[in-house]
Amino acid sequence: MAERAMRELLRVVMVLMLLMLAAETEAMSSRRGNKRGKEESSRSGEGDSMSFCLSWRLAVEANNVVAWPTVPPQCSQYVETYMMNGQYERDLDLIVEEILGYVNQTLLPPDAIDAWILDVDDTCLSNIFYYKSKNYGCDPYDPSAFRKWAMTGRSPAISSVLRLFSILVDRGFKVFLLTGRDEESLGEVTKNNLQNQGFVGYERLILRSAAYRGKSAVKYKSDVRKQLEEEGYRIWGNVGDQWSDIKGDYLGNRTFKLPNPMYFVP
């Protein structure tokens, strides 16, 4: 009886050990399976889309892809990750470092006519919270919703550009903030928003006057820069998140394109 019991127990032990071994093997194979599944999906579905979105964003930033009405729908997640997970800020930081390298090489003559131009939306002030509600640019442009957002005056500063702005002002540049925002409806709130975000000490905030309503940003901004040069200003640098900020005439000595994969302004 005791021997039978022992044999029975031994059998139970062996079955238990086999079961545990089987469970572990199953777990391992399922882990491997998941990994393989992920790699495959990243090669076919997700990966293809990620790779396309990388190419698309590069082509946008190099001005190869133009006049795009919305972010391609398959890039919604990609643009969100880019904007929110740090790479957007790192891209901005590197460009601002490059700009500061250039600023440090300039020796301003003491005649106080040295100008610098900064765009406002998504250059000085970030609209990322607004675009979050618009699926990061996958939803169509919605001028009245954007106006409502701008009217709140709560666009936060883009910190690397605020840093650049302060250095430019300290160095004696006359900084012109040149925006396509409508002067009549958004002038006051934009001025306040800039002030509450620390953009203090600029030379002039220039908004779109009634005469330029409906005109392209390239035409409007070129005309303003021409006017500044006629006033005697030397434009050393010109920074914007849109190619229409830095295309056209009287561009200045150097132009800089900040990233913006969310919308295109013609």
Next chain:
Amino acid sequence: MAERAMRELLRVVMVLMLLMLAAETEAMSSRRGNKRGKEESSRSGEGDSMSFCLSWRLAVEANNVVAWPTVPPQCSQYVETYMMNGQYERDLDLIVEEILGYVNQTLLPPDAIDAWILDVDDTCLSNIFYYKSKNYGCDPYDPSAFRKWAMTGRSPAISSVLRLFSILVDRGFKVFLLTGRDEESLGEVTKNNLQNQGFVGYERLILRSAAYRGKSAVKYKSDVRKQLEEEGYRIWGNVGDQWSDIKGDYLGNRTFKLPNPMYFVP
């Protein structure tokens, strides 16, 4: 005795089970540890460098970072991966698709003066095998080694650009291949290299004449384009891998920047 044996066996079973449990817990924690280790290293070392190189390449392609003598040493591996693992080709493909979209919108008048300009090095012909030997652009520029490579006449076609070229020729564009290569020493071999790679049917191959030796590519190429416009050509498109191909005057109706993270031509 039998009972003692059974108790002994039970103890052995429990110890065995505890040991197996401990081993599995250890394995799990070690797996977790590895994962954490990798995430951390990707956040600090590798990841920082990857993230910097992403920002650097974007800034290069958007013409924010200029006159860089070599690829930053920490980006050697990154540039190799970009060039060799498919993303470079995918970036080229997307741009060529964009160009073809534009080409399809143009309706050429039947006056046969519709021109298109393509650069040669790393636009029509790839120097990737040469740059592989130069650490993908991390090694300093070596004009005599490059000349030796060009003299072999073995630069392969960039397939997406060859496809574009053939479509342009078929559509009736007069395609001008405009290169900074020296006419005297590299004229013949370049002509042969283009032919053996399938670039057949272009209007003219224009190389740098003695008068432009040592001059910037922007000056040389602007002068050539001016000459073409004076000859009566309408330049519809202008494609190059360098900003110096598509900056300056008489640029044409649209310009396209192909990726090149390996070198900068002023």
